[in-house]
Amino acid sequence: MTPPVEPEAALSSPLTPPLPQRPGERLLWGRLRGAARALAIAAAAQRHPGLVLALVEDVQAATRLRDALAFFLGDGADQGNIPLLGFPDWETLPYDVFSPLPELVSERLLTLHRLPGLKRGVLVVPVATLLQRLPPRDYVDGHSLVLAVGDRLDLDATRRRLERSGYSCVSQVMGHGEFAVRGSILDCFPMGSTEPLRIDLLDDEVDTIRTFDPETQRTRERLTQVRMLPAREFPLSEEAISGFRQRYRALFAGDPQASLIYREVSEGRTPGGLEYYLPLFFEQTATLFDYLPDGCLALEPEGCRDAGAAFLDGVQARYEQRRHDVERPLLPPTQVYLETDELAHRLKGLTGVRYERSELDERRKGYAEAHNFATLALPPLGIQARAAHPAQAIQDFLAIPGRRVLFVAEGLGRREMLNDHLRGFGINARPVAGWAAFLKGSNAVGLTVAPLEQGLWLAHPDLAIVTETQLYGERVRQDRRRRARERDGDAVVRNLTELTPGSPVVHEDHGVGRYLGLETLTVGGLTTEFLTLEYAKGDKLYVP
Known part of the structure; x- marks a missing residue:
């Protein structure tokens, strides 16, 4: 049975989604429009006592959902109360000749390491990534190295162990999966870590462990213990290479020496795209399902x-x-990915929810309950610049008594611009720190920063989120995606003549401030006009 909802959790979201009550039970959710989908997932994560697996259609949807969940979970995600995890795709085409970036492999291995022992959290996964076959759990655990200050460390043995785990020995550590030995110092950039480590030895004892900047080589923070994950999702030990060679010869006919893949692996090297031969390194592969902790709740769109x-x-x-490439014969897709019926079987074994944008008219076979949320489709709220009353639609929407609306901008600079525009239309939106702050407050109209592209409208309570895209249309997205252009000095001058005191401006080095006007100052014997900007703390910046 799912534990009863705690009062604090129930009040933390205006949506209270029903959850399955028995292991293996499946529900249907309907009428989840716009950002209501992410809000419902966040509310489920607040109520469910275990891990929530949030499936999405593709990599782009995964990025959008993680951003939205971070907004709705707020401090819960930031403080680790409800960890928000991702399992990124390799971002290569199937059977590609390129290997994924080490940073992606690092995040994947860290997630695989954390998952089995995770008590609570949200894991966002694209369905194509869920289909991939993975190394077995004992590989990730068995090739992890835990070091603490005071431990005994044999440098030669550690070097061999790191190389077997896929790390590369280099002269200077710069990226994930590299290590360097310089006298009694071991530098290493472990997978799953955001910074490289410098381990100082006193004889054969770990004296200090510190993080350092790979660019300047300056040490930073002292640590008492670290865990180093394997450098790749497959091993490069002599035993693993021998197993690879045997399985390769059993699967592919002809002379194996004609294959670049076979020759390179036999020499202990890793040619690009070797990840698509991962099953040949193991007697048996695993899938992400094998890493999920007990009590996992799967949410599927x-x-x-x-x-x-x-x-x-x-x-x-x-x-x-x-x-038919002799140098790169390929493993059949069934050895690299799950099939659709296997995916359906594994999902059926999990307690889960399937959710839809449309309204559900009846309970369907295989689902214990169907529930429609009280969400509505937002009406057209765009600002019509050429109309007699450009903001009439949004003004009418805000005029309903008891309705609360949160406007969302993509950054601090855009928030200030949006705030000025709204004030020009007689709309007073109070800036708030985020979603939780808006819910706790009493203001009818709020304004915050969040990477949301879709808004939402709840009927009970009457509450809406309106994004920049809904106000200004596709122009906002186009501006965001446009590459930075070279400065046009004449354009800068023209823009300055359009500024009035109090206008928000964004300085490329110092961030968002307000323009106070021009001020004449004498510096170094020269009298020059300076642009005067004021920042939130009252600090002033003078720009020549």
Whole structure:
């Protein structure tokens, strides 16, 4: 049984989604429009006592959902009360000749290491990534190295162990998966770590462990203990290479020496794209399902399985195109990915919820309950610059008694600009720190910063989130995606003539401030006009 909802958790979200009450039970959620989907997932994470697995259709949807969850979970995500995890895709095409970035592999290995012991949290995963076959759990645990100050450390043995785990010995450590030995100092950039480590030895005892800046080589923070994960998702030990060679010869006919992959691995090297031969390094592979802790709740959007099936169709097509390359014979897709029926079987074994944007008219076979949320589709609220009353739609929307609206901007500079625009239309939006602060406050209209592209409208309570995109249309997205251009001096001058005291401005080095006007100062014997900017703390900046 799912534990009863604590009062604090129930009050932390205006949505209270029903959760399955028995292991293996599955529910349906309907009428989740716009950002209500992320809000419902965040509310479920606040109530569910275990891990929440949030599936999405693709990598882009995963990024959007993680951003939205970070906004709705607020301090809970920041403080680690409800950890927000991602399991990134390799971001390479199936059977590609390129390997994924070490930073992506680092995040994947860290997630695999944390998952089995995770008591609570949200894991966001694209369905294509969920289909990948992975190293078994004992590989990640068995190739992890825990070091603490005072431990005995044999440098030669540690060097060999790191190389077997896929680390590269270099002269100077700069990136993930590298290590260097200089006398009694071991530098290493462990997978799963944001900074490299410098381990100083006194004879064979670990004297200090410190993080350092790879650019300047200056040490930073002292640590008492560290855990180093393997450098790759497959081993490079002599035993693993021997197993790879045996499985390769059993699977592919012909002379193995004709294959670049076989020759390189036999020499202990890692050619690009070796990740797609991962099953040959292990007697048996695992999937992400094998890493999930007990009591996991799976949340699955409509169309997710269709997206998985379309991805597998693309994998099969790419396999047929490339399978005849003698130097790179390919493993069949079934050895690299789960099939659609396997995915359905594994999901069926989890307690779960399937949710849709449309309204559910009846309970469906295989689901214990169907629940429609009280969400509405936001009306057109765009500001019409050429109309007699440009903000009439949003003004009418705000005029309903008891309705609360939170406007969302993408950054501090855009927030100030949006605030000025709203004030020009007679709308007084009070800036708030985030979602939780808005809920706790009593202001009818709020303004905050969040990376949301979709808004939402709840019927009970009457509460809405309105984004910049809904106010200004696609122009906001186009501005955000446009690459930085070279400065045009004439354009800068023209912009300065349009500034009035009190206007918000964004300085590329100092951030958001307000323009106070021009001020004449004498500096070094020269009298010059300076632009005067004021910042939140009352500090002034003079720009020549």
